[in-house]
Amino acid sequence: MVVHRIIIKAFYDLYMNQNKLMPKSIIRTYSRYSREASLLLGELIRVARKERKLTAQEVADRAGISRGLLQRIEKGDLKCEIGAVFEVAVIVGVKLFDADETTLTRHIRQTEDKLSLLPKSVRRKSKVVHDDF
Amino acid sequence: MVVHRIIIKAFYDLYMNQNKLMPKSIIRTYSRYSREASLLLGELIRVARKERKLTAQEVADRAGISRGLLQRIEKGDLKCEIGAVFEVAVIVGVKLFDADETTLTRHIRQTEDKLSLLPKSVRRKSKVVHDDF
DNA sequence: CAATAATGATCCATATAAAGATCATAATAT
């Protein structure tokens, strides 16, 4: 029943468009530092991939992502899942935090210890110091 | 015209569901290394935020993200935009690559130099070595 | 202890990232 699908699709589009009038899109802005950190990570990945003589498709397959996403990652696109980026880094051998597995685990424990000493919640000074003058 | 919206919504749901029968969802799996790297980063962010006495809401606002997303970031959720994570890290003062802005820029240049020396594309050995026996 | 604020968790709607397909171009091996 092709006609059904077409009609339903028309209503679907209608529904989608009625709210599309004001996209309310989220235009996110990034600091220079973030952009450069991401760019560097992407380039390190690309260098590592080539040094290991792996094609983009091979790495993408191993990481379980599309080649297109890998391209964006290597370009330092900030709108990528951090999980995908990290996974690719691992595959091509780029170390995160400059640490191996064991070191990573140790750092986690240290950080958790530190965290346990800090207050569970941050309390804003409820009242201004009552500036008497 | 509330009725219109309801009807249209019904068709919308119908349309969405006809394809939902086989979600074909992408269940991504992550390596232990990726999971721990992300967890560490999240915890470092949380520690830094508390040390600076910033509430979750304040940091979220400054980063232009929701408090919910910040929560996920601090928990090391791998399904977050890397841009959001990096931005938060910058705000609370967690250094990426253990480098300041200048160092970052220098590393980028070094990496690009390295990249320029590598072949533009990786070529798989087109033919197996013709295993004659 | 009481009051209040921060955090954690969950839900829904929607904006958007990702997959997949396709095309053009560039780069490598023979």
Next chain:
DNA sequence: ATATTATGATCTTTATATGGATCATTATTG
């Protein structure tokens, strides 16, 4: 030089991450 393959770029569809609201719980201050 030529054939072949990798890469880059763009488009559409679909899956999903995010924002925003709400509620319960926990912490902190006074």
